[in-house]
Amino acid sequence: MSKYPLDPRQLMRENTRKQTVPKMDFLRYLALTRGIRKDPRFKLSNQEIVNGMVYFRDAAAMRNLQEIIQAHNTGSVPETEVKLQQEAKNEWMRKSDGITVEMTLDALENVRGPDGSGTYTARCISCAERGGDSDSNHLRFHPEKGLHCFAGCFAPQILGLIRMKTMEGSK
Secondary structure, eight states: OOSSOOOGGGGEEEOTTSOEEEEEEHHHHHHHTTTOOSOGGGOGGGSEEETTEEEOOSHHHHHHHHHHHHHHHHTOOOHHHHHHHHHHHHHHHHHTTSOOHHHHHHHSEEEEOOOTTSOEEEEOHHHHHTTOOTTSOSEEEETTTEEEETTOOOHHHHHHHHHHHHHHHTO
16 A cells, blocks of 8 residues: 555646646656556556656556556556566476576575566576676576576576575475
């Protein structure tokens, strides 16, 4: 539940045609959609933006705005976002032969992220085994795209080490 609930009527403004059109500053829009990473309906690139203001002119845009406000006021994310996030996690489990996103993140050291695209940066577990990647920036992990080590470690080798570390932790 948000400490400062929003009322859609607060966003109503007059435009040049004397029609009431909801709009908000794009920074406020970004703050309201912070936890929404997967649902393309809410990406800033898919919004009508004029002079730094996001406009909600049609019925679809208004429905999206209401979903954002409801999610903000209840401290949640839209149902479609939850489904899309779960699909991404399931895709990673399928690609990694049963290793969950959570298991992957727990097995890695110095994890940062996710960034705006949903990518995590961490110390490569394979490099670390050889004493490398002291800056903890060789490995990128995205649940839908997989693993990549900029030092050239192979994904199957990294996954094998993650699996071993996960099995050690469950003993």
